[in-house]
Amino acid sequence: MQDTLIFKTPGRGTQNITRQIGDVVAASKIQTGLAHVFIKHTSASLMICENADPDVRGDVERWLTANVIDGDPMYEHDMEGPDDMSGHIRSILTGMDLTLPVTDGRLNLGTWQGIYLYEHRTSAHSRQVVVTVSAAG
Amino acid sequence: MQDTLIFKTPGRGTQNITRQIGDVVAASKIQTGLAHVFIKHTSASLMICENADPDVRGDVERWLTANVIDGDPMYEHDMEGPDDMSGHIRSILTGMDLTLPVTDGRLNLGTWQGIYLYEHRTSAHSRQVVVTVSAAG
Amino acid sequence: MQDTLIFKTPGRGTQNITRQIGDVVAASKIQTGLAHVFIKHTSASLMICENADPDVRGDVERWLTANVIDGDPMYEHDMEGPDDMSGHIRSILTGMDLTLPVTDGRLNLGTWQGIYLYEHRTSAHSRQVVVTVSAAG
Numbered sequence: 055m056q057d058t059l060i061f062k063t064p065g066r067g068t069q070n071i072t073r074q075i076g077d078v079v080a081a082s083k084i085q086t087g088l089a090h091v092f093i094k095h096t097s098a099s100l101m102i103c104e105n106a107d108p109d110v111r112g113d114v115e116r117w118l119t120a121n122v123i124d125g126d127p128m129y130e131h132d133m134e135g136p137d138d139m140s141g142h143i144r145s146i147l148t149g150m151d152l153t154l155p156v157t158d159g160r161l162n163l164g165t166w167q168g169i170y171l172y173e174h175r176t177s178a179h180s181r182q183v184v185v186t187v188s189a190a191g
Numbered sequence: 192m193q194d195t196l197i198f199k200t201p202g203r204g205t206q207n208i209t210r211q212i213g214d215v216v217a218a219s220k221i222q223t224g225l226a227h228v229f230i231k232h233t234s235a236s237l238m239i240c241e242n243a244d245p246d247v248r249g250d251v252e253r254w255l256t257a258n259v260i261d262g263d264p265m266y267e268h269d270m271e272g273p274d275d276m277s278g279h280i281r282s283i284l285t286g287m288d289l290t291l292p293v294t295d296g297r298l299n300l301g302t303w304q305g306i307y308l309y310e311h312r313t314s315a316h317s318r319q320v321v322v323t324v325s326a327a328g
Numbered sequence: 329m330q331d332t333l334i335f336k337t338p339g340r341g342t343q344n345i346t347r348q349i350g351d352v353v354a355a356s357k358i359q360t361g362l363a364h365v366f367i368k369h370t371s372a373s374l375m376i377c378e379n380a381d382p383d384v385r386g387d388v389e390r391w392l393t394a395n396v397i398d399g400d401p402m403y404e405h406d407m408e409g410p411d412d413m414s415g416h417i418r419s420i421l422t423g424m425d426l427t428l429p430v431t432d433g434r435l436n437l438g439t440w441q442g443i444y445l446y447e448h449r450t451s452a453h454s455r456q457v458v459v460t461v462s463a464a465g
Contacts, residue, residue, distance in 0.1 A: 074344065096354070096440050130386055131387050142377065143391050146376070151428065177460040
């Protein structure tokens with residue numbers, strides 16, 4: 055089973071998409087297997103992160119801001135704005151694909167884990183995410 | 192086939208779990224396919240790393256210590272100790288899921304590759320790892 | 329379906345391997361599923377990156393050069409040259425496995441996404457990549 059979800063982002067930051075991925079898993083009726091999540095872009099990414107304290111995602115953002123400088127003068131690729139090249143590097147560091155276990159018909163995540171779509175551009179975007187659920191065995 | 196393994200960690204550092212993952216692959220009897228490994232936590236991670244010289248893992252740890260500062264004053268999330276927020280960022284950078292090929296009934300890794308559980312908290316923890324083996328085709 | 333591809337690299341840098349992975353997907357005849365790509369080394373990696381402007385890969389390289397120092401005096405593992413330990417860290421940060429959706433018998437990537445093999449050693453190498461295609465459902 056495969057489905058494509060569209061998410062609107064308001065600009066740089068994270069949104070929890072665990073429920074939407076879980077809905078595709080439930081619709082698949084697969085009991086034991088894997089859910090694969092893929093974002094079809096190079097300046098937005100997918101991340102598993104602590105889901106209880108929003109300050110955790112804020113601190114991840116602060117670390118990325120400090121370590122992957124927007125508009126760094128060393129970048130040659132600078133025509134699409136100061137947040138574009140940094141967005142590509144942020145996406146590579148945090149990853150564009152995730153695979154998660156499915157157990158008893160549900161995503162088998164840890165209590166404190168959430169699946170986040172991470173928009174790295176500063177302006178609003180529409181992002182495509184392909185979810186594929188497959189049975190193990 | 193799916194199994195959950197529990198690993199005790201003595202605090203920050205790596206442990207080689209290649210044999211334990213290989214045992215689940217062998218038990219599955221699957222000849223050609225994939226082994227997916229997932230850690231159900233946000234301050235411990237999974238990493239493929241050189242398996243011959245322990246200094247390599249030591250150097251990875253030194254790089255992370257130097258680049259993801261424990262107790263960095265920029266963190267807002269600081270109530271669980273100086274190693275907690277850095278542990279979340281380290282886990283995101285090194286990753287919480289891995290998928291590996293299975294060939295002729297065994298993990299098909301390179302000669303120098305090992306699968307490591309990486310504990311990022313300084314105190315001992317018990318960590319759950321879900322292994323899912325699926326056939327290709 | 330599983331196949332092992334061999335790529336010759338001329339030394340540090342990226343090469344686009346999207347077509348070769350797509351050929352394995354086409355040969356599998358699988359319409360809906362996943363393509364898993366795995367590099368059997370610890371100083372070369374796999375990366376999804378913007379595929380239009382080569383400056384983007386140049387800037388990723390500049391960021392890695394600046395942030396994962398070749399021959400950093402803090403490394404203990406230094407017998408195989410200044411690019412070896414940095415190559416291990418670069419591979420961990422960018423990743424050694426990728427899983428991609430297959431839809432209508434083809435890789436379902438975004439318009440601007442390419443799959444790159446990233447050689448981190450400065451000298452030429454031969455690199456093994458295992459591709460596994462599996463059906464979903």
